[in-house]
Amino acid sequence: MSAFLNCYEFHKVQSLFGRYITLQDTEAIWESYHSVCIGHSVLGKPIYRIRFGTGTKKLLLWSQMHGNESTTTKALADFLHFLHHSELGAHWLTQFDICVLPLVNPDGAALYTRENANGIDLNRDAINLSQPESQLLMQTCNEFKPEVCFNLHDQRTIYGVGHRPHPASLSFLAPSFDGTKSYDDARNKAASIIGSVYSELSKYIPNQIGRFDDSFNGNCFGDAFQSKSIPTILFEAGHFPNDYDREESRKWIFVSLCVALQSLNENDIVSNKKSIYLDIPQNKVCFFDFVYRNVKIDYDNSIKYITFAAQFQESIIEGQFERIARIIMDENAEAFVGHREFDAEGASFTSEYGSKPEIDQKATFELIKLSQTVKFINGMPIN
Template identity: 45%
Template sequence: MITEHMWDKDEYFKFKERSVSGRYVTNEHIHNLLNSLGREFELDVLGHSVENRPIYGISIGHGPRRIFMWSQMHGNESTTTKAVLDLLNFLKKGSQGAEALLDKVTLKIIPILNPDGAFAYTRFNVNEVDLNRDAQERTQPESKVLRKTFEEFKPNFCFNLHDQRTIFNVGSVDCPATVSFLAPSFDEDRNNSDSRAIAMKVVAAMNEELQKHIPNQIGRFDDSFNPNCVGDAFQMEEVPTILFEAGHYQEDYERDKTREFIFYALHKAIYTIAFEQVNRYPLEDYFGIPENNKLFFDVLIENAHVVDKSLNENDCISILYKEILDNDTIKFMPTVAEKGFRPGYYFGHKIVDCLNVEDMKWLDSQKITELIN
């Protein structure tokens, strides 16, 4: 067995795909890269979206353990797509570690399942359907492509790759949920099964790795059952399925730091599966990951009575950024989320104090003061 790789930032940067960055990632951004991967990769068009954009599939490896992953089911959730591109770079470099993995596993990857939503930077497809709520009826062509690929590839594992909002924290503490995981439920009672337990153990392995890089910033997503969600549907068919949620890292609104941690998680998961290390990780380690909570705002304004006379002394105002597509760039527009709560109730990725002159200058520069007024 190949010794497990110990990742660091410098090593990761050898594989980071620098041609694709930021939040706006579409077929046009990845087309040339996919077509230059090399002969060891099999690139296919698995089908087309509502607006006839190609849905690409990439296959690599010749091992018996089959892993199926897909990203940008929600078009505006691109962080995991960037991490997948980094993973492809790692696999094509021909290192001893990459070759050892590819002897053990076969990967099938859909980098952008919802290319119309990616182009428009929306969660939904062009028919305004959430593809992650279309697992049973499969009314949309993108849903049919996903299901057909699942049935033909017959995976042993599924990775459902998403982004989550900046509002999520870990448990009850002031730590952003930079990465969250879930082994989805397969029934209303959230029972366990052999396949779900396997997924939980792979999550535990990834958590162990990520704690080295972002301690206390890994969360566990809510496991409420919904058979219309793809992860739940595949779990119902006894295929171990894992939900990945790429979240906020400090001052990383472009999510170009979070992609690094998703890359580490993907590598760890593939390694754990490839070398049959799953049972090294007890189920208790999965349940020891704190559940996500929703206690963060993008900006927390303290002593907000200075700028809003309707508030009491010491009251706070919270700001959330709305993501707007503008000339192929995502801009972050501040919006007021809540007013009139006390300090300590919520957390802020940025905290400003209206009694501080420099903080007031920042609020003015961001046009937040006039927004409040």
């Protein structure tokens, strides 16, 4: 485990940074590994497959089927560099036959949307296969016949773990294969691999790893592949404090991939690792990016003290990536935790749009108490 951390900076692909990662940013990287275009997106962008390794253990990985979930794509580029430029990676390539679809939704990546250019969530299209991107992923799985699948995603900053919640910086799931949520050999194997990863990572980032909800949805590719008796693991890159560019999450996804492959190579799949998986605390929605407490408002000629919350919204505006904080709860946010919290101590709320927070308005306002005014712009105090 420490070896993967120690070598990470060497293998990190420095040309990739931040949240907005597109095909244009990554195409040369995939081509350096002799990628092959296997088809095209709705808007005609190429979708690449990379295949390498001379071993017999067949592993399929795919990333960024949601266009605005780019952290695992960065980590995947780092992981490919490790596999091709390290002694251990060279050894693993004699053991594994690896197939990668590094950017499944290039149109969504360019638009910075979860959905593809037709407005379809590709991870809800495993049954209908209505989109060319979904068809290519299913076709790749059917032709390659993997023994294990890694499904790589980002999760929102709203998720936390534990009774005194910490941010869910990473989450994992061995998806259900039917509505009973029972375990067969394939799901046991996926859970055991996650147990191995969790055992190592929790030594370094305790209380920050969650287990995703396992409600069955056959429209999701992870559930669909698990239904085919293919052990499938969902990797979710989450939030570290002050890491909105997800560079810290990227590092730990890289480490997770290394530990998972090491576990597979050593056949470290034993029943007690499943019990470790089941002991991982489940994700829960308990965070917002900003929580403001004890804020005084004058509403309908009466004084109230409220707690309200704001959340960053990320989008592309006139070709530029923007992260704008907007009000998401105008009161009653007491039960939530903020990645950044502010106690107004009874200061009065005022803004250009009125004397109380309004949902969807920008988190730009003032808190006034006696002769002191604190101005907030994009969620943060500026004085």
